[in-house]
Amino acid sequence: MLKRLLNFISTRQSTPKSGGPLVIPRDQHNISRKNISPAAIKLIKQIEDAGFNAYLVGGGVRDLLLGNHPKDFDIATDAKPEEVKRIFRSARIIGRRFQIVHVRIGREIFEVTTFRGHHEDAAHTKSKTDEGMLLRDNVYGTIETDAARRDFTVNALYYTLRDFSVHDYCNGLQDIKTRTLRIIGDPATRYKEDPVRMLRAVRFAGKLGFTIEPNTAKPIFELSSLLGNISEARLFEEVLKLFLGGSATATYHLLREYDLLKQLFPGADAAIKNGDELGSALIERSMINTDKRIRSEKTVTPAFIYAALLWPALQQEQKRLAEKLPPQAAYLEACQNVVSQQLARTSIPKRFLIPMREIWDLQHRLPGRQGMRALRLLDHPRFRAAYDFLLMREDAGEKLNGLGSWWTSFQSANDEDREQMVKDLGKQNTTSRPRRRRPRKPKDAAPSAE
Numbered sequence: 001m002l003k004r005l006l007n008f009i010s011t012r013q014s015t016p017k018s019g020g021p022l023v024i025p026r027d028q029h030n031i032s033r034k035n036i037s038p039a040a041i042k043l044i045k046q047i048e049d050a051g052f053n054a055y056l057v058g059g060g061v062r063d064l065l066l067g068n069h070p071k072d073f074d075i076a077t078d079a080k081p082e083e084v085k086r087i088f089r090s091a092r093i094i095g096r097r098f099q100i101v102h103v104r105i106g107r108e109i110f111e112v113t114t115f116r117g118h119h120e121d122a123a124h125t126k127s128k129t130d131e132g133m134l135l136r137d138n139v140y141g142t143i144e145t146d147a148a149r150r151d152f153t154v155n156a157l158y159y160t161l162r163d164f165s166v167h168d169y170c171n172g173l174q175d176i177k178t179r180t181l182r183i184i185g186d187p188a189t190r191y192k193e194d195p196v197r198m199l200r201a202v203r204f205a206g207k208l209g210f211t212i213e214p215n216t217a218k219p220i221f222e223l224s225s226l227l228g229n230i231s232e233a234r235l236f237e238e239v240l241k242l243f244l245g246g247s248a249t250a251t252y253h254l255l256r257e258y259d260l261l262k263q264l265f266p267g268a269d270a271a272i273k274n275g276d277e278l279g280s281a282l283i284e285r286s287m288i289n290t291d292k293r294i295r296s297e298k299t300v301t302p303a304f305i306y307a308a309l310l311w312p313a314l315q316q317e318q319k320r321l322a323e324k325l326p327p328q329a330a331y332l333e334a335c336q337n338v339v340s341q342q343l344a345r346t347s348i349p350k351r352f353l354i355p356m357r358e359i360w361d362l363q364h365r366l367p368g369r370q371g372m373r374a375l376r377l378l379d380h381p382r383f384r385a386a387y388d389f390l391l392m393r394e395d396a397g398e399k400l401n402g403l404g405s406w407w408t409s410f411q412s413a414n415d416e417d418r419e420q421m422v423k424d425l426g427k428q429n430t431t432s433r434p435r436r437r438r439p440r441k442p443k444d445a446a447p448s449a450e
Contacts, residue, residue, distance in 0.1 A: 021167040031064045039105040040073035050087050052079040055158040062154045075112045116149040117141025153182045181205050182213040195226035206251035220258045227263040232347040246294045249287040267313025279312025281396035303355035313338045362386035
């Protein structure tokens with residue numbers, strides 16, 4: 001069916017006629033209602049039954065056309081937020097500059113937006129922050145203006161339940177065919193309106209395996225500093241989207257390619273650019289591990305991702321402080337400095353910050369296994385995450401004298417073998433570091449002349 005869709009696109013004009021949409025009939029695309037959330041279908045029908053138009057829009061349509069399974073389904077309508085709220089008792093209007101509606105149906109929450117319009121008011125068009133970020137309050141419009149106000153062409157696709165066709169206003173289907181990510185409108189202007197679009201470009205390119213169109217990519221290098229104007233809380237949410245979508249590895253590479261990593265993790269970026277190969281390899285392996293876990297439907301905590309991304313900065317800062325402070329004091333101050341630097345860029349909620357610190361702390365405690373320490377560490381609630389982190393450090397090339405292998409064996413050993421493993425550590429220490437005895441002074445030795 002996807003092949004039929006691509007053939008259909010090839011036989012039609014690449015540009016919709018007179019501003020109207022390119023309409024793909026049901027028999028020429030692969031979207032089936034079976035793959036759409038029943039709650040989303042119910043929501044659309046209720047809006048239409050109330051006398052309004054409603055469409056499935058954006059990433060949900062894009063992913064269905066690509067044969068993927070969307071997690072979210074967004075709705076666009078000509079109904080105003082207050083009108084949507086009157087239709088659904090569970091609706092909640094959110095937002096200030098542009099209001100959207102969250103509608104809960106069962107366990108699912110859907111985002112319903114009113115068609116957006118163009119900015120004709122010159123006062124809004126010229127309003128900027130001191131850093132050059134455009135300030136515009138969204139206005140309502142038609143489906144045509146709404147399509148033009150969306151970020152990328154592949155996200156400006158609308159699916160209707162009335163005849164099950166797909167409406168393409170911005171040549172998004174052509175870009176799906178060529179696997180191209182293209183921003184709608186002037187790229188620099190759109191990035192100035194919302195700098196987070198630069199991160200979205202990288203995220204979608206990484207997720208979909210698309211190439212960022214040259215004109216879309218070019219302003220990113222010049223305007224990336226505008227991300228400094230975005231709130232720490234919003235950037236934290238964007239970090240989760242970047243790395244928890246199952247394509248963290250590809251996204252990480254793109255962040256580095258477009259020099260965006262420094263806007264999110266300046267410490268890691270500086271350490272890597274200074275030649276920290278171990279730190280770079282550790283982050284790379286953490287991204288690969290994250291993707292594997294997500295694709296296996298295993299849990300991934302942001303604490304682990306942040307622990308890896310901030311580790312190079314921590315190591316570099318600890319090394320600097322070790323020149324003037326004892327090891328433990330250098331480590332504690334380095335932790336404080338690195339976390340403070342990061343909080344100036346992205347927030348880290350305490351529910352993730354505390355486990356992240358525990359993962360770091362355990363890296364210093366895991367080598368100490370004598371006596372009952374090994375058993376106590378094994379019972380630590382953050383042991384498993386710290387152990388995985390330790391294995392990644394070794395896998396990245398850090399020489400830890402087989403520490404990861406020891407802990408792997410210790411976990412699967414029985415009580416008797418564990419006891420013997422700890423005893424063997426004592427023998428190794430005795431063999432490797434023989435005790436040096438000071439020569440005894442004769443009892444009748446004369447006192448020093450001093």
